[in-house]
Amino acid sequence: MIALLKRDLSLSIRAGGGFGLGLAFFLIVTILVPFGVGPQSDTLRLIAPGILWVGALLACLLSLDRIFALDYEDGSLDLLATAPIPLEAVVAMKALAHWVTTGLPLTLAAPVLAVLLNLQGAGFGWLVLSLLLGTPALSMIGAFGAALTVGLKRGGLLLSLLVLPLYVPTLIFGAESVRRGAQGMATTTPLLLLAGLTLASVALLPFAAAAAIRVNLR
Amino acid sequence: MIALLKRDLSLSIRAGGGFGLGLAFFLIVTILVPFGVGPQSDTLRLIAPGILWVGALLACLLSLDRIFALDYEDGSLDLLATAPIPLEAVVAMKALAHWVTTGLPLTLAAPVLAVLLNLQGAGFGWLVLSLLLGTPALSMIGAFGAALTVGLKRGGLLLSLLVLPLYVPTLIFGAESVRRGAQGMATTTPLLLLAGLTLASVALLPFAAAAAIRVNLR
Amino acid sequence: MELVVNNLSCARGGVPVLERVGFRLTAGQALMLRGPNGIGKTTLLRTLAGLQPALEGQISSPPESIAYAAHADGLKATLSVAENLLFWARIFDTNDITPALEGFDLVDLAGRQAQNLSAGQKRRLGLARLLVTGRPIWMLDEPTVSLDTASVALFGRAVAAHLKTGGAAVIATHIDLGFSAQSLDLTPFRAAPQKLNDFDEAFL
Amino acid sequence: MELVVNNLSCARGGVPVLERVGFRLTAGQALMLRGPNGIGKTTLLRTLAGLQPALEGQISSPPESIAYAAHADGLKATLSVAENLLFWARIFDTNDITPALEGFDLVDLAGRQAQNLSAGQKRRLGLARLLVTGRPIWMLDEPTVSLDTASVALFGRAVAAHLKTGGAAVIATHIDLGFSAQSLDLTPFRAAPQKLNDFDEAFL
Amino acid sequence: MIDLGKYAAAVLSSYGITLLLLAGLIALTLIRGARVRRHLDQLEARRTRNG
Amino acid sequence: MSLWEYANPQKFMRTSQMVLPVLTVLTVLCLTAGLLWGFFLTPEAVNFGSTVKIIYIHVPAALMAINAWLMMLVTSLIWLVRRHHVSALAARAAAPVGLTMTLIALITGAIWGQPMWGTYWAWDPRLTSFLILFLFYLGYIALWEAIENPDAAADLTSVLCLVGSVFALLSRYAVNFWNQGLHQGASLSLDKEENVADVFYLPLLVCIAGFVLLFITLVLLRTRTEVRARRVRALITRERMA
Numbered sequence A, B: 001m002i003a004l005l006k007r008d009l010s011l012s013i014r015a016g017g018g019f020g021l022g023l024a025f026f027l028i029v030t031i032l033v034p035f036g037v038g039p040q041s042d043t044l045r046l047i048a049p050g051i052l053w054v055g056a057l058l059a060c061l062l063s064l065d066r067i068f069a070l071d072y073e074d075g076s077l078d079l080l081a082t083a084p085i086p087l088e089a090v091v092a093m094k095a096l097a098h099w100v101t102t103g104l105p106l107t108l109a110a111p112v113l114a115v116l117l118n119l120q121g122a123g124f125g126w127l128v129l130s131l132l133l134g135t136p137a138l139s140m141i142g143a144f145g146a147a148l149t150v151g152l153k154r155g156g157l158l159l160s161l162l163v164l165p166l167y168v169p170t171l172i173f174g175a176e177s178v179r180r181g182a183q184g185m186a187t188t189t190p191l192l193l194l195a196g197l198t199l200a201s202v203a204l205l206p207f208a209a210a211a212a213i214r215v216n217l218r
Numbered sequence C, D: 001m002e003l004v005v006n007n008l009s010c011a012r013g014g015v016p017v018l019e020r021v022g023f024r025l026t027a028g029q030a031l032m033l034r035g036p037n038g039i040g041k042t043t044l045l046r047t048l049a050g051l052q053p054a055l056e057g058q059i060s061s062p063p064e065s066i067a068y069a070a071h072a073d074g075l076k077a078t079l080s081v082a083e084n085l086l087f088w089a090r091i092f093d094t095n096d097i098t099p100a101l102e103g104f105d106l107v108d109l110a111g112r113q114a115q116n117l118s119a120g121q122k123r124r125l126g127l128a129r130l131l132v133t134g135r136p137i138w139m140l141d142e143p144t145v146s147l148d149t150a151s152v153a154l155f156g157r158a159v160a161a162h163l164k165t166g167g168a169a170v171i172a173t174h175i176d177l178g179f180s181a182q183s184l185d186l187t188p189f190r191a192a193p194q195k196l197n198d199f200d201e202a203f204l
Numbered sequence E: 001m002i003d004l005g006k007y008a009a010a011v012l013s014s015y016g017i018t019l020l021l022l023a024g025l026i027a028l029t030l031i032r033g034a035r036v037r038r039h040l041d042q043l044e045a046r047r048t049r050n051g
Numbered sequence F: 001m002s003l004w005e006y007a008n009p010q011k012f013m014r015t016s017q018m019v020l021p022v023l024t025v026l027t028v029l030c031l032t033a034g035l036l037w038g039f040f041l042t043p044e045a046v047n048f049g050s051t052v053k054i055i056y057i058h059v060p061a062a063l064m065a066i067n068a069w070l071m072m073l074v075t076s077l078i079w080l081v082r083r084h085h086v087s088a089l090a091a092r093a094a095a096p097v098g099l100t101m102t103l104i105a106l107i108t109g110a111i112w113g114q115p116m117w118g119t120y121w122a123w124d125p126r127l128t129s130f131l132i133l134f135l136f137y138l139g140y141i142a143l144w145e146a147i148e149n150p151d152a153a154a155d156l157t158s159v160l161c162l163v164g165s166v167f168a169l170l171s172r173y174a175v176n177f178w179n180q181g182l183h184q185g186a187s188l189s190l191d192k193e194e195n196v197a198d199v200f201y202l203p204l205l206v207c208i209a210g211f212v213l214l215f216i217t218l219v220l221l222r223t224r225t226e227v228r229a230r231r232v233r234a235l236i237t238r239e240r241m242a
């Protein structure tokens, strides 16, 4: 299992391995938005928490299909399914690898990009905290969506469509806590809800995802 | 050449073919943004032109790697390169197919999504017009980027990074014309610039892209 | 260590392709699956490997005893030959990849990225993976595709050594592998079209 | 209609693999490329097909005369067999796909999606593509991989018919295809490691 | 005809669009039903003919 | 006789054949009666003017949109546990009907919003959750369409329906937390105090009954088609093998 995590990480760090794909996308979104909405800094300040969270979410969404598709195509998934580790653990490890290569860098990069969007000073801490709590849920939910669509040729569209509504609660709690934090309001409730969401998905979704993969492999 | 266009279109309409991928992504962005920035309709109205254009642009960006990658992987691109039609025409046709399956649906769907973002009534016409003028440039520039990265395993990241700066002028002129239109100001200048950009890229980029593909195949 | 297959039916894409297949394989034996393209060799191997459920019939084998090598090799293009092997070795809890590298003449290529291998070299690497699984029953789907004569001989020797140490192998192939084994032609087991009399049987 | 190759060197991934290859092929002839895995058969075929430039040497052939069939078949998984063929027929301006379907026994499968074919059936479809190109010189890279004996015979007949109508073929293969042709072993042409004496030659 | 006042457009278009959507759904259901049924009958006929 | 016998395709086909004509007649009666009553014979309401007539399609459609999803959830569970094919096919048949209902509720709501709230769309919790429900329907249908093997498709869509239901509930709470709404509260409750006047209430009940009947009829029809389509598939593969 550690081997699997290590492999996934080193694969994604190799040339063109997708490490930084999420990060790059996050960067792209936050850079493009000011070009689109115009450079007025109070408008930007107003929408910064939302845009940052939406950017992080899109960055996750975008890199989801790599979780299983590549292993499916080259036959590794067949081999992993017959290997001595349970498929649930494989799913969990792959979600973890996805988080380490996507969610974690996003969280670390977010404060820098927040400067570009003129986020209020009070919001920075909450931004990092909420991303840290919320991105694992994004990875896990995404892994579930990826498992549902793994057999399909170019399931990318379907994957986004399936995962989008599942992401809504995470996004709302996440962005809300940053917005409240930036305005100096209490953030406990949304953060607690966010943490609960993450825990629940990490605890339950690997089973659903493993079941979906088994169906897709047969 | 018509055969190529037809094949690409029918491939993308088949199950999981990526038709609607762009559209779905556009939908995703415009639906998620309010969840992030909050439900106040005047904030949304303010940022609607920018978000709509950024969404359209991201939707294009996302579907770019399909332009050549799939044909490269299954060997079709090798075969097309040795076929009796010039590679420049292949590139142009593939960019056209990309526009028909991405840019065109985006343009048609934009007004509906603009309702969700509370765009001012005056902006609707300009939104459609600017997208109609601008999305062909997005497809063509994107095809060039895809040609540059076609040989690379998972060139997605690189592709986004390469194409992003090339997209900036299109985005600025496009969003600006909608914003001016929505506020009842004159839109001629940005629209003319947008049209010029599109014409120039359609005229010149196929040659650059074909050269890039030749290099990548050998 | 025994693989017993009894009255097995299996389906591909929801369509039954093979019916009532039965055989028995004990330690030290190899079985060649033969039959024309599309008869269902791949399907049978996948069923035996536990990747898809059987429609009917029993497969009995010791738990976690089967190593499967498909048409696709499961290689990661950007990992080196040694890294690819090492990964599978870790997954299967064996730690030494030298016998595998040596057995398939990959020592010189150990540091090369898998994407820079020729077709035959890739295949050799795919086969070397079997040695690091440490599992007794090998299921091989056309293992010698793209291999030159020397490599086919190498493969023959690897299988022979595996059988000698108490392993077994089921091999689907169209060509002569140059070593003797019992063979099973799947043609007689082709699934007959089922009778569909009323809606009770609407769902194949 | 003649393919003349003279003093050809070619490289793969920036490394020269073959040197001073030369041969001459006229209408009605077939040439088998032989040699161990990794010697450079695929590389040579790609160079001849014009997909990569030669390091040195000349290739002379009539323009647009070469049809190339690689390890990968260039099939679209979601198109049917007939649609796949029809697409290539249109690209190459031939319009009739029936000879190709019949030549490779694909008539029954014509409506099936390519993703639902077995390995050998896919390969037959990949080969059938050659018939719709209408080009005289075929470059085939291990064409009989995954094919059963009957299909190999079918392929042999297709090549024979092609040669009889004035075509030519260069075939890289490891196994015996059951028809006679001149053969060229590439082992002697393996590129010698170059001397790197000074910095001028640092850039291979 | 009843008088809907200044909201006529809203009410009428609501009813119009609803009826249109429902009609479309029903039509699709019936058309696909008929087509599948015809196809099935055809297959069953061929099957009984050929034994 | 147990209820499960209706999951036998043949039994299902026979029974549904018998009840369908009755259901169709009832549907047509209820629906036309309700809609005509609502459209022609009800007065204008104080704050709403004539737009109150939209309620006769808006509310039944909204109710059915939710109930259709509930029905899919139940049938999906039945498929997962008992593996009755008709059950899975019924879920598949219901989805497009539910989607249409959602769309009707959304569109009529949007049209109603313009005169009442001065905007076609506001990010009100009720409206927003409907938008999310719409997306769930789209994803569910797309997944069915994308997978070729029918049993695999049934399995995967059922899993999606289960997980989706949980997340739909979560979203409802999240959206409430996120924004306080403009939308009407539930006034169809049994508590008479809150209820609308009987002149509006009775035709509304008839309309709801009509929509329920319409839903059942359509789902039965569509399930029959799905069963037939499965048999067509079976016969075709049989011919192919012969």
Ligand code: HEM
Residues within 6 Å of the ligand: F055, F058, F059, F062, F063, F105, F106, F107, F108, F109, F110, F111, F112, F113, F114, F116, F117, F126, F127, F128, F130, F131, F183, F184, F185, F186, F187, F188
């Ligand atoms: C797109 C927008 C809308 C959606 C998705 C929507 C959704 C719903 C739903 C789900 C219900 C049923 C709830 C229940 O009975 O508990 C409902 C009921 C209702 N809606 Fe809407 N609605 C929308 C817009 C509007 C607008 C603009 C109005 C008018 C101002 C409106 C007025 C009502 C009324 C009066 C009810 C009945 C409430 C009751 O008595 O229970 N809706 N709507």
Ligand SMILES: Nc1ncnc2c1ncn2[C@@H]1O[C@H](COP(=O)(O)OP(=O)(O)OP(=O)(O)O)[C@@H](O)[C@H]1O
Residues within 6 Å of the ligand: C012, C013, C014, C017, C036, C037, C038, C039, C040, C041, C042, C043, C044, D115, D116, D117, D118, D119, D120, D121, D146
């Ligand atoms: N994904 C699929 N969906 C539906 N049918 C399939 C699918 N894959 C293969 N088939 C069909 O199932 C049958 C058995 O295929 P299988 O791949 O097991 O054959 P095989 O004996 O391995 O053939 P080959 O020697 O060509 O590899 C074939 O007739 C094939 O057309």
Ligand SMILES: Nc1ncnc2c1ncn2[C@@H]1O[C@H](COP(=O)(O)OP(=O)(O)OP(=O)(O)O)[C@@H](O)[C@H]1O
Residues within 6 Å of the ligand: C115, C116, C117, C118, C119, C120, C121, C146, D012, D013, D014, D015, D017, D036, D037, D038, D039, D040, D041, D042, D043, D044
């Ligand atoms: N993309 C690549 N980059 C660098 N080197 C490569 C690449 N692909 C192949 N090679 C190397 O180039 C040499 C020639 O490879 P080529 O594929 O032409 O061999 P081949 O004769 O076709 O072998 P096979 O019979 O196994 O298909 C091999 O030694 C191989 O390792």
Ligand SMILES: [Mg+2]
Residues within 6 Å of the ligand: C041, C042, C043, C141, D118, D119, D120
């Ligand atoms: Mg096979």
Ligand SMILES: [Mg+2]
Residues within 6 Å of the ligand: C118, C119, C120, D041, D042, D043, D141
């Ligand atoms: Mg080769």
